Amino acid sequence: MARTQGSHSDITGPRILDAAQRLFAQHGYAAVSMRQIAGAVGVQAGALYNYTPDKQTLLLGLMRTHLEELLEAVAAEPAPDGVMDRLEAFTRFHIRFHSERPDAVFIAYMELRNLSPENFATIEGLRGQYENMLEEILRQGVEEGVFDVPDPKIATLAVIAMLTGVNTWYRSGGRLSLPQVEEIYWDMVRKSVAA
Amino acid sequence: MARTQGSHSDITGPRILDAAQRLFAQHGYAAVSMRQIAGAVGVQAGALYNYTPDKQTLLLGLMRTHLEELLEAVAAEPAPDGVMDRLEAFTRFHIRFHSERPDAVFIAYMELRNLSPENFATIEGLRGQYENMLEEILRQGVEEGVFDVPDPKIATLAVIAMLTGVNTWYRSGGRLSLPQVEEIYWDMVRKSVAA
DNA sequence: GTCTATACCCTGATAGAC
DNA sequence: GTCTATCAGGGTATAGAC
Incomplete structure (x- = not known):
């Protein structure tokens, strides 16, 4: 389920890095989509762009x-x-x-x-x-x-x-x-x- | 320019393998598209499927x-x-x-x-x-x-x-x-x- | 800060003409 | 054996509501 809106910048940032590291290592950078990373963190893909350009x-x-x-x-x-x-x-x-x-x-x-x-x-x-x-x-x-x-x-x-x-x-x-x-x-x- | 039709199975097969090997090594398997491989060989993407499933x-x-x-x-x-x-x-x-x-x-x-x-x-x-x-x-x-x-x-x-x-x-x-x-x-x- | 919605493009793979 | 055309889906990234 999608979470409701709210401020989580202090925990979402590290969680994105953790998820990306795990997924990149497992499947390779090119094989991993921003949607996958977002899904692992529990946010929508667009939200990732608050943390990385x-x-x-x-x-x-x-x-x-x-x-x-x-x-x-x-x-x-x-x-x-x-x-x-x-x-x-x-x-x-x-x-x-x-x-x-x-x-x-x-x-x-x-x-x-x-x-x-x-x-x-x-x-x-x-x-x-x-x-x-x-x-x-x-x-x-x-x-x-x-x-x-x-x-x-x-x-x-x-x-x-x-x-x-x-x-x-x-x-x-x-x-x-x-x-x-x-x-x-x-x-x-x-x-x-x-x- | 696209080549005209004709039988080239004896040379196209090895050329596909060569191109795929070079491109996979350079950019990674996931980052290389079938269209890129086909382009390097000089055929259209669909033609690759005569050589690999x-x-x-x-x-x-x-x-x-x-x-x-x-x-x-x-x-x-x-x-x-x-x-x-x-x-x-x-x-x-x-x-x-x-x-x-x-x-x-x-x-x-x-x-x-x-x-x-x-x-x-x-x-x-x-x-x-x-x-x-x-x-x-x-x-x-x-x-x-x-x-x-x-x-x-x-x-x-x-x-x-x-x-x-x-x-x-x-x-x-x-x-x-x-x-x-x-x-x-x-x-x-x-x-x-x-x- | 996150959401939904979406623009725009590329993907692997297939069908059927030639 | 290769072409063109196409399908259905997924890719990154952005816009604007809340």
């Missing part, structure tokens, strides 16, 4: 929020002294943070095609900032002789691809606990860049 | 063909004797095969959501066959004491995620040649599972 901006907002939260969270992590400890902290942080937000991660990787060139550049810039943190760890480790990778940039992409791959199979309550997953991946990351 | 079957065909070709190609590779050599062969084959088919790979990973449950099961079955080949190599290597991974299944997924990640950045004619890429990744794979 258009569908594209809704997507951009989700992706930017995700990446900004990622950068804030990684900046808030305690940074150990040694490069090996920093690599371990990064690895465990990445797995933990990403496994907690499967929908946002999925969208941030899968829906890049639907961004305008400027918006794409914005998002890629944020992602690049995150990647640079790992790259810096690897570069310093190579300098110190602790790591041995022929190309820190490529090694960065390889490690991140491996770690983000956790999201394709990990489910809370499955065969392996998250600490076990962290352990397995940290073991592989550590060895893969070892001197 | 519907859009969904077009997608399934692309994904199944890709995975069947993958399985055929990996089966046709010479299999070395030792597990270390087999892992190296698998690594290099994977990078080479996937880098040659970026569009098909992209679709096979990104459009799983758009498959019906039965079709999804089919595709996942084929993918599982491929993954099992790597898993077998790792299991045997662990038995022989050549590799040390706590969980061969997870290690398989981790290695494949890392290797498939090449497709997100590698471009022919870029900074690194494919043999150089193979070398970098083989180095990391080898170490990551090393005993």
